[in-house]
Amino acid sequence: MEQRYRELRETVKNACASVARDPNEVNIIAVSKTYPADAIMELYELGHRDFGESRLQELQPKWEQLPKDIRWHFIGKLQSNKVRRATEICSAIHTLETSSQLKELYKSDRRCDVFIEVNIAEEQQKSGILQNSLDTFAQDVIRCEQANLSGLMTIGPVVKDPEQSRPYFEKLRHLGEAIGTKNLSMGMSLDFEVAIQEGATHIRVGTLLFGARE
Ligand SMILES: *Cc1c(COP(=O)(O)O)cnc(C)c1O
Numbered sequence: 001m002e003q004r005y006r007e008l009r010e011t012v013k014n015a016c017a018s019v020a021r022d023p024n025e026v027n028i029i030a031v032s033k034t035y036p037a038d039a040i041m042e043l044y045e046l047g048h049r050d051f052g053e054s055r056l057q058e059l060q061p062k063w064e065q066l067p068k069d070i071r072w073h074f075i076g077k078l079q080s081n082k083v084r085r086a087t088e089i090c091s092a093i094h095t096l097e098t099s100s101q102l103k104e105l106y107k108s109d110r111r112c113d114v115f116i117e118v119n120i121a122e123e124q125q126k127s128g129i130l131q132n133s134l135d136t137f138a139q140d141v142i143r144c145e146q147a148n149l150s151g152l153m154t155i156g157p158v159v160k161d162p163e164q165s166r167p168y169f170e171k172l173r174h175l176g177e178a179i180g181t182k183n184l185s186m187g188m189s190l191d192f193e194v195a196i197q198e199g200a201t202h203i204r205v206g207t208l209l210f211g212a213r214e
Contacts, residue, residue, distance in 0.1 A: 001042045004209055012203070015196040026196055029073045031188075031206030033058065034213045037065050043209065044070065052204050056082050056089075063089045075153075075185075075204055077127055080104045087112040087146070094153040094185050094202075096141065097129050108146045115153035115185045115202075116141060118175060120168045123157060131175065138179045151183030151201065152176045162191035169198035 008028065016023040031052040032040050040051060040062065049069060053059040054076025063072065071091040078086055078095050083104035086093055092113040096102065105112070116138060119128030129137055134152075141149045152175060156168040169186050176184055176199075187195025189208040196203065207213065 015193040019197045027202045029204045030209050031204050035210045037062055084108050105146050111146055113150040114147045115151050117153045120154040121157045151181040153185035162194045165191040166194050169195050173199040
């Protein structure tokens with residue numbers, strides 16, 4: 001784990017250097033879904049604090065058991081009726097995409113960082129809002145006091161060559177610039193270097209750190 005973590009940080013640093021970015025601008029979210037609390041603690045002890053989970057059911061017991069200074073990033077599909085609970089546990093929700101989720105956010109007692117998920121390649125079956133609804137939705141999110149609109153998030157299409165992700169990441173950056181948000185949650189184990197070159201501020205890395213999921 002230690003070696004993989006060190007290598008990942010080195011790769012992040014190099015990707016930043018290749019486009020003259022400051023590595024401190026890039027937050028590594030260690031995606032710990034399906035991995036046990038022990039594995040999370042291993043990384044925690046190396047000083048890592050940002051972890052990503054995609055199911056509240058799985059996160060809840062981990063949250064109960066693990067140190068409270070962990071910053072949990074919710075990155076999975078989030079049912080409206082779980083939004084409030086998610087804001088209590090998580091420091092950021094990366095997958096805001098519907099008005100009914102937003103309605104539930106209004107009922108929350110805690111202000112939460114949110115990313116709007118964009119279906120960047122307009123793939124059927126994929127979650128995230130479409131580009132042409134982004135502007136209106138972003139205005140709605142900005143009006144909600146319980147939400148701090150941090151940026152945009154996307155899960156790009158599955159690609160063989162990471163270079164194929166570049167146009168999608170570039171597009172997300174342009175969309176973010178257009179609505180004036182600061183952060184971009186994009187890039188996973190296979191394509192985070194390209195994502196960093198295109199401006200990612202939050203990369204979501206699972207397999208590369210923890211090994212293949214079952
Ligand atoms: C699982 C997951 C990741 C991590 O994927 P890896 O390929 O294991 O790095 C990133 N983002 C989301 C939304 C995920 O569901």
